[in-house]
Every structure is written in C-alpha cells, then in structure tokens.
Amino acid sequence: MVDVTPHGADFIPAAEVAEVELYHPHSWWTRYVFSQDAKVIAIQYAGTALSIGLVALVLSWLMRLKLGFPDTFASISPDMYYQFMTMHGMIMVIYLLTALFLGGFGNYLIPLMVGARDMVFPYVNMLSYWIYLLAVLVLVGGFFAPGGPTGAGWTLYPPQAITSGTPGGQDWGIILMLVSLILFIIGFTMGGLNYVVTVLQGRTRGMTLMRLPLTVWGIFTATVMALLAFPALFVACVMMLFDRVIGSSFFMPAIVEMGATPLPHDGGSPIMFQHLFWFFGHPEVYIVALPAFGIVSDLISTHARKNIFGYRMMVWAIISIGALSFVVWAHHMYVSGMHPYFGFFFATTTLIIAIPTAIKVYNWVLTLWRGDIHLTIPMLFALSFIVTFVNGGLTGLFLGNVVVDVPLSDTMFVVAHFHMVMGVAPIMVVFGAIYHWYPKITGRMLNEAMGRFHFWVTFIGTYMIFFPMHYIGLVGVPRRYPELGDTAFVPPSVHTLNEFITVAALIVGFAQMVFLFNLLWSIRHGRPAGDNPWRATTLEWQTAGTPPPHGNFGKELPVVYRWAYDYSVPGAPEDFIAQNDPRPLTQGGPA
C-alpha cells in the first residue's frame, strides 16, 4: 500500500497559542442579520444567489419561448430578448454560480472542514455579503431603470455595449451593470481573502494540506484564481465606465454610428477589452468548475464508501488546471481578429488542459470501480455531473482546437457546449451538494420522493435540451438570434427541434419549483438527520450538534489524525473512520 499522507498521532503538534475569543452576538440582529458567523453568511449568500438565480431561470423561459414560438411570442421584441439574454448569462455565471460556490459553500464548509471556529476575518466576511447584496440590487435595478437593463450580451463587448444600437447602451442599463460588477468584485475580494487565509492559517492541528478534503482544495484554488482573475474584469469595467460616462477612448476607436453620426472617440481598442474580459472570463469557467470538481469528489467517495482514487493526483490536477487556465483565455477569441498566429499557442495550451481534466474524470469513475455504491440523491447528481461534464468537456475539444472552432464559433454549438459544461454540470453538483449538506445545515433530510423526481426530470430534461442544441449549431445557426426568419440553409425541422427544446426547458424549470418547495417544506417536515447521516469522515459531520452551534465545535477543537477518505478500511469495524478518530489504524492503509 502507498502512503498517501503522513499519519499517526506523533505528527500532531501541540497547540502553541491559545484560541482567539470569537465575536459573540448579543441580539437577534447581530445573530441572524448582521451576523459574523460564516455559517449564517453562507446561508445569506446561498439564499440571495438562489433568489436571483430564479430570476435568471424565468428569463431563460422567456428566451426559449421566443426561440420556440416566435409568432406566438412576437411581443418579446429583439430589445427585450437581448436584455433577457444578457441578464440571464451574467446572473448565472457571476451572481449565482460564483457567489453560491464560493460565498455559499465556501463560507459554510471551509471553517467546518478545516476544523476552525470561523473564518479568520469575520467582520470583513460579513461586509462581503452585504456588498454582494448591494451588487445584486444594483443589477436588478437595471430592470427598473429608464431604457431597461443592458442588452450587450454577458460579454459586454464594446463598442456595441455603450452605443445607441444596443438596449441600455446610452441609457442606465450598461452603467448599472458595470457598477454592479465593480461592487461584486469588491465584495468578493473581501470574502476571497478570508477563504484563502482561513485555509492557509486556520486549519486545526493535524490538518495538513494533503489531508484536506478535495472540496476545500477545489474552493481554495478557485478562490486564489478568482483573486487573480477578477482584477482584470474590474479594470475593464472601470475603463468602460469612463468611456461611457466621461468620453474617454480606452476601448473606443473612431466610429460612425448608423452610418451618419461620428462619435467623439478615437484610438481605442475593442480587442483590448476582449483580452481583459477573457483573462478574467476563462479562469472564471474554472472558478465555477473547480469547487464543483472538489465537491463531487467528496460526494462520490462518501456515497460509494470508497476512498477517492488517486487523491494526490487529484490535488495536482486541480492546481495545474488552475494554473493553466490563465494561459488559455484567447481561445475565446480565435475569430476575434487578433493576430492569427496566437491561434497556435492558445490551441496548444487549451488542449493540454484537457489532460489534467481527463485525469479527474478517470479518477471519479475509478472511485466507483469496486465501490459500494449507494444510489442516494447526492450520488445520482454526482453521476449526472460526470455524464454532462464529460459531454460538455469533449465538445470543448472542438472549440479549443482553433481551426475546428472557426465554423462553430458564434453558433448555437457554443451555446450548447458551455451550458452543458459550466451550466448543467456544476449545477448538478450544486444540487448534489445541497442534498448532501442540507441535513447538516438544518438537521433534517430533504424529502426523498421529491428529490428523486427533481433529479430525474432535471438530468434527463437538461440533456434533452442541450445535446440536440449542438446540432442546431452544426447546421450553422448563429447564437444570439432572437428569431431566424427565413434563412435558406436552415431546414424547417430546426424550428421543430427548437419547439421541442423550449418545451423541455419549461418542464425542467417546473422541476426546480419542486426543489425549492422541498427546501422549504423539509425544514419543518423532513426526517431528523442526526449528526452524521451519511456516515462521512470529514470534520463537518463530527460537530458538537446539528446544525453546528456558533463556534462550530465543542470546547476543544478537533485534532486530525488521518486523511479525509478512510472509507472501507480493511479490518476497521465500520466502513468509515472519521478524520478526528484517534484510534491507530488497524492495518496497512494510508491515512
């Protein structure tokens, strides 16, 4: 047997400094509203993210209705379509997925999993949430502003984003969007520094880096990436705001609007914006994906009662994906008009990143091999994640391979690809994670029947939405077209397929209502969960009570004696050994 991580009670250093006294809330307000407890902040983040996500879901229905039944929904004008599209994309990527994975799961799980009483900077952590909420409110404000929200697409490419041919370009829409993003980044930075410092400095005794659950590795690496990537978006937003408000020309060359009106800009570079945007935007894909990778590793391991296969390789894969993702950004720009020789470099780096990603997939499925697979709802979602992620990842090999991208770029193939890989797949993990940790957060299990219904409809439904959509793109249908009109090369069967996809999208959307109902219903009516319903090894399941009290653990912080994956250790009486279980190992295994 291989020794995966140093073990044994000898390695546990004695506590050198006394614990710092936590901030103790004195009133209902400081306990539940302006709370400094990471668990409360996590729930605030998650609640806000899911609420704004619901808005994005409704927007997607409106878009699908327009695409499926353009005549019936003629009242949805192209202006509105582009506004819905922009807000849907931005909400899903930033305000839902980033906020939920890092602000939600990060806040809840990091302190508990590393054995800390709270984040290291609780006050800043609280500010992080309130600034995030402000960012969401400013974003929503776009709907009520004169001219409505911006319709520039979530990529906000100038000059189009700030000219009059785009909804919100010369009104409030684009300004509110940029301000909201700037606020989001400020808020995120406060939270992000917390997550990083807590993982590096707040671990309990015995919790070495190579004993961290992969969930923490995923969230930690994603946070480091976000701290490095978001500044590029931040400056891009500030510069565009200057172009729009005070007439500077960072991204604005000399242009003539509508063939008649010269604008007072000169000398700016629209492609510079794209570089800044995608220098943020591509890492962003992995900022969403890495926490999902980490969480799904733990779901599979726990529910297959087997250690994650190749833990060390998994850690290195996460880190190398994180590092490589900073040198692949221009694969979003193969047909942007940048120098075509860049294509050689970015196609190569992009395809190289497929290797660590593939290793992760292998290790997930190899964890299933010779496991003891419990088909619980978290496990079902984990399996559906693998299917959709492999599917979406493989279509990435089309789009990353520069010349193959040329015909497919800006078609519905791209839309299908990124929805599968960074929409559906991570959201499957979000659901799996909620079903997995809800018992810890509330003390009760989510309803099983509603959960299974939710799983099957969501999984099969989303596959039926996005798999055929690739083929619409293959035909040549461009993305961001509210309607196709009469286009010679598009056969009528494509319209039929569009109708089918719209119906599937509405059904999947309905299943999410069942999920939300389940979340509320089970708080009171769910089966009591106990402290460790899944018989899991990691520290969050070993707390003093459920839900964990303020300060997480009892009088003494737990001391960690082994890695997070001691499932089905030969000779052990049970099929899991908790990380803080001091019993010496019975035989041979790692830990």
Place this chain on the structure above:
Amino acid sequence: MAVVLVLVLIVVGSVLFHVLSPWWWTPIASNWGYIDSTLVITFWITGTVFSAVVLFMAYCVYRFRHKEGQKAHYEPESRKLESWLTVVTAVGVAALLAPGLFVWSQFVTVPKDATEIEVVAQQWQWSFRLPGADGKLGTSNARLIGSENPLGINPQDPNGQDDVVVVATDLHLPIGKPVKVLLRSIDVLHDFYVPEFRAKMDMVPGTVTYFWFTPTKTGSFEVLCAELCGVGHAFMRGVVKVDTQEDYLAWLKQQSTFAQMSAPAKVGVLAAPATAQAKAE
C-alpha cells in the same frame, strides 16, 4: 437499475441521434474541406471517449451498487494505472491537435495570388469594395464617412479612385479564384459569416482583419452576422453570389467606381477632379 438503463440509453441515444438526425452542416462551397475533415476526426475521438466513460460508469453502477454485506475495495492510488491513462490521454489530445494546427497553418497563410476584396459592415448592413484595374484598394478612414462616401474611402489616394463600391447589395465573386477578404467595420463589432464557406472572422472598428478562401461552387449564399452588434443583429443579412468568370465580368461592368459615385460632389473638393475621373475610365 433505472440508473444503469438510463446511462446506457444516453450513450445509445446520443450515438443514434448523431447518425440519424437530419441536422448536419451545409454542403461546403469553399476550399475548406480540411476543416470538415478535422471536425469529423474530432467527432470520432470524442464520441468514443464519451461512450467508453459513460458505459464504464453504467457497468460500475450495475456491478458495484450496494448490497447487504458488501464492502468497497480499499485502494488509494495506482501509479501505474494513472501514468498509463495520462499517456493515452496525451496521445489522444495530440491526435486532435496535430491535424488542427496543420489546417490552421493553411488558414493563416494567404496564397500570393489571392485577390483582395473588402467587406465593410455597419449596423445593420453589408457593403463591399473591389479593387479596380490597378488591383489595389485605396486607403480608408472612418472620419471620411459621409453620405457621398459611405465607406470612408480616402479621396486623396489615387489607388482608391477606381475601386468598385457595392453598397448594401449583393457581392459577386468568380469561382475558383482565391480571395483575401479584408474586413472592416465602421461602428461596432460584426462577423462576416457564410456557413457554406466555413471560414469566418470578426470585423473590428479601428482595424482591418482578414481571412481567405476559394469559392468552389457557383450559387447564391446568405451572409449573416455572427458577432452580436445590437438589436438588428439577426436581421443583418446579405448575399454573396459565386459566378462563373463570364457572369462575374458582366456583373462587374455594371458596378460603379468610387470616382463615379463621388463625381458630382467632388467639384471643388479635389484639386484635379478631371484627372481622377479620366483615370477611372
């Protein structure tokens, strides 16, 4: 069991869908058959990997799902298996990348005999410019755009006088001749996209981008805009007609040059309008 069945059905269904679906790319009308071939290779490799992974999962779930008294095997890692899988993956990736880069090097190498033509985009229409007898396009500048000079051609540049200007109507191209398409926008980003030609490229205001192709089929092809350019994006359509050489020349004769278009307004603007006029004819 339902899980196993669904996983298998997903693989079978996806493969059948791929084979049987009526949705496939448009018949190609340019020299970029290589792009289609690379795409087909990619479909084969990725399709195989997808089927293998999902079927393996289905087998695992079938074989190792929980039964009373079952215990999982304890095996933290296997250097050998992991290295072997890494190598196989690297080979697969190289098999995709090599043909991709090979075709890309052709894509970025414009043949010497390619004719330069220009496509000018604005919200939301296409215009075109062909070089005159001198084979050269004149310089241009967005600041020169006006109602008599919709493309902003530099009136001081003698190369520009005989340029053929085609505003907001069909472009014609002769079959079998490579063209380097220079792309220019006077307002926002656009993308010159003809699905049958496979190649496409964004047009960026303030700079000139390009791509090249050789039309290989006569006929009429629809031009779409593939880069979001405002509310009219989906309605920004044009037509490229690929003609035989004779038809092309006949069409070309009917077009007017920049000098002809701007003749009435040019009195007093240019120092020697007569000379320019003469040169164009």
